[in-house]
Amino acid sequence: MPSIVAFAKRHPVLSYYILVFVISWGGGLLALGPGGILGTTVTPRTQLLVNVPIGILGPFIAGLLMTGLLYGRPGLRELLSRLLKWRVGAGWYAFALLTAPVITTLSLLARSTPPAIATASDKLGLLLMGLAIGLGSSPFFEEVGWTGFAIPELRKRFGVLVTGLLMGVLWGVWHYPAFSANGRASAPLSTLVFTVALLFTWLIPYRILMVWLYDHTQSLLLAMIMHVPIVMEKFVLYPPDASSTFTATGNLIDAAALWVLVGVIFLASRGRLEARMEYARRPAA
Secondary structure, three states: OHHHHHHHHHOHHHHHHHHHHHHHHHHHHHHHOHHHHHOOOOOHHHHHHHHHHHHOHHHHHHHHHHHHHHHHHHHHHHHHHHHOOOOOOHHHHHHHHHHHHHHHHHHHHHOOOOOHHHHOOOHHHHHHHHHHHHHHOHHHHHHHHHHHHHHHHHHOOOOHHHHHHHHHHHHHHHOHHHHHHHHHOOOOOOHHHHHHHHHOOOHHHHHHHHHHHHHHHOOHHHHHHHHHHHHHHHHHOOOOOOOHHHHHHHHHHHHHHHHHHHHHHHHHOOOOOOOOOOOOOOOOO
């Protein structure tokens, strides 16, 4: 046990992600078996209903455990203070809330497809359902770990861009058990093409933007708020009967637009996405 603790303290980010995948993927494996992870024996709906609730515990539990291990009660209090930090300026709230839905809406309109809420008979009901799912599902649990622990640790060694790239790729890999069945049910696209389009396109630049926002605000609450729209829009904006080709194309368009936005911010900041070059060490245990 002392050797495990020593390893975790020497390699906090690696230890964090090992815990995340053991909890998230291990829990899914126990619940659904190997076929549930690979998407060969379950439906996409079953994967979502089982793997998502189990999966979101991984970043949440690992984030709290690693924060407590490295920084003790002072670190956990500091984590709570970032969660409660809401005085960050209206512009940051607008960026967090509007980036995803604006890009998705423009992507849909460019393909002559109205957002789902525009044609829904019960617009308020659909909006409230999406809001309830967005607020009550993954954003809070995920960001306690991703933004509460992983980002500050990675930022001690890397800039915003590299931190976002690393986290974005791992974020996509982490989602695999919840969406692999979608990929296998995606004819005429191949499993590989559709899975890549689902997990490794727009998630990466979006995470870079989330890291950039957090770097400038130090608000864990705002990172959670920026996560909510990407959950909501799957219910509120995207047509419920969207084909695999339509979804994959949309993800590619969204990714391109998000990368353009990253590029604009990069140029506007003269190549410096960071709010500060070094991250202060958090309270020691």
